[in-house]
Amino acid sequence: MIATVPADESRGATDGESPPAALFTKPIVELMSVDLGYASASVLTEVEISIGEGQFWCFLGPNGEGKTTLIKAILGALSPRRGRIFRNPEVFARGRVSYVPQRLELNPVLPTSVREFILTGLAGVRTHGNQRQSRLDRVLEIVGLGASRHQNYWTLSGGQKQRALLARALIRDPQVLIVDEPTAGLDLAAAAAVLRVLADMHATYNVTIVFVTHDLAIVTRHATHAALFKGGAVRSGELADVITEEALGHTFGVPVPVRCDEDGRPQIQAACS
Numbered sequence: 703m704i705a706t707v708p709a710d711e712s713r714g715a716t717d718g719e720s721p722p723a724a725l726f727t728k729p730i731v732e733l734m735s736v737d738l739g740y741a742s743a744s745v746l747t748e749v750e751i752s753i754g755e756g757q758f759w760c761f762l763g764p765n766g767e768g769k770t771t772l773i774k775a776i777l778g779a780l781s782p783r784r785g786r787i788f789r790n791p792e793v794f795a796r797g798r799v800s801y802v803p804q805r806l807e808l809n810p811v812l813p814t815s816v817r818e819f820i821l822t823g824l825a826g827v828r829t830h831g832n833q834r835q836s837r838l839d840r841v842l843e844i845v846g847l848g849a850s851r852h853q854n855y856w857t858l859s860g861g862q863k864q865r866a867l868l869a870r871a872l873i874r875d876p877q878v879l880i881v882d883e884p885t886a887g888l889d890l891a892a893a894a895a896v897l898r899v900l901a902d903m904h905a906t907y908n909v910t911i912v913f914v915t916h917d918l919a920i921v922t923r924h925a926t927h928a929a930l931f932k933g934g935a936v937r938s939g940e941l942a943d944v945i946t947e948e949a950l951g952h953t954f955g956v957p958v959p960v961r962c963d964e965d966g967r968p969q970i971q972a973a974c975s
């Protein structure tokens with residue numbers, strides 16, 4: 703696990719007993735006593751969350767509780783009404799954060815091949831020589847859309863569109879990938895394909911993942927950390943500290959039986975009768 707230090711402390715250790723400096727990575731993003739809202743409407747208050755390098759976060763909670771609002775604040779698209787947000791400049795200033803939205807608001811009348819669509823993800827990224835092509839080939843292979851590269855994006859199935867959206871995010875070579883309900887509405891195989899890509903990005907390339915989902919099975923299987931959204935409050939931290947019967951019951955208003963496996967990882971017990 704990667705420990706975090708407050709944003710204003712410098713990296714590295716000075717005494718011989720300390721762990722390697724790499725363990726003291728600054729947070730990618732940290733919110734301190736942050737309030738968020740729109741016009742006169744308050745959505746979240748007193749948010750405290752610290753997202754570190756290589757962590758896999760799941761944001762979980764009923765509809766309309768502020769998950770997307772927090773993502774907007776993390777991305778800098780919504781200013782806090784109160785409190786402070788630290789964004790690690792080594793990550794944010796270099797454009798190494800990719801966001802996959804829930805839906806894409808584009809005009810379907812525009813003819814766009816899958817290839818052209820994915821390449822729009824390189825906007826603002828300097829590439830040299832044949833880097834664009836090699837990046838494109840790589841992400842098409844990762845998401846399994848190589849054979850569809852010349853197809854019209856708008857004729858793809860829902861699952862394929864979701865994978866193209868993911869490829870458009872991956873082509874920036876992100877250090878942080880923020881995905882808003884990428885498996886919603888997908889069949890089991892399509893959802894599994896998207897999840898495989900995210901899990902592989904996390905495990906193989908140490909990409910930090912922030913994943914909004916309503917699926918508890920995904921949370922207990924993949925997350926290292928979780929944030930629960932309810933009534934304007936966010937409860938965040940390591941998975942075992944957050945995914946408890948008490949916290950899930952409070953968040954969803956129904957009992958959710960939780961047991962821990964031998965590694966202390968929370969598991970949701972199936973509700974079979």
Ligand SMILES: Nc1ncnc2c1ncn2[C@@H]1O[C@H](COP(=O)(O)OP(=O)(O)OP(=O)(O)O)[C@@H](O)[C@H]1O
Nearest residue numbers: 740743745763764765766767768769770771772931
């Ligand atoms: N641009 C906006 N202007 C005003 N209110 C907004 C705006 N965007 C969101 N809201 C409101 O903020 C609240 C939180 O919305 P948000 O989209 O963050 O919730 P969410 O947890 O992501 O929901 P869902 O699970 O349905 O995607 C809702 O009451 C919503 O109506």
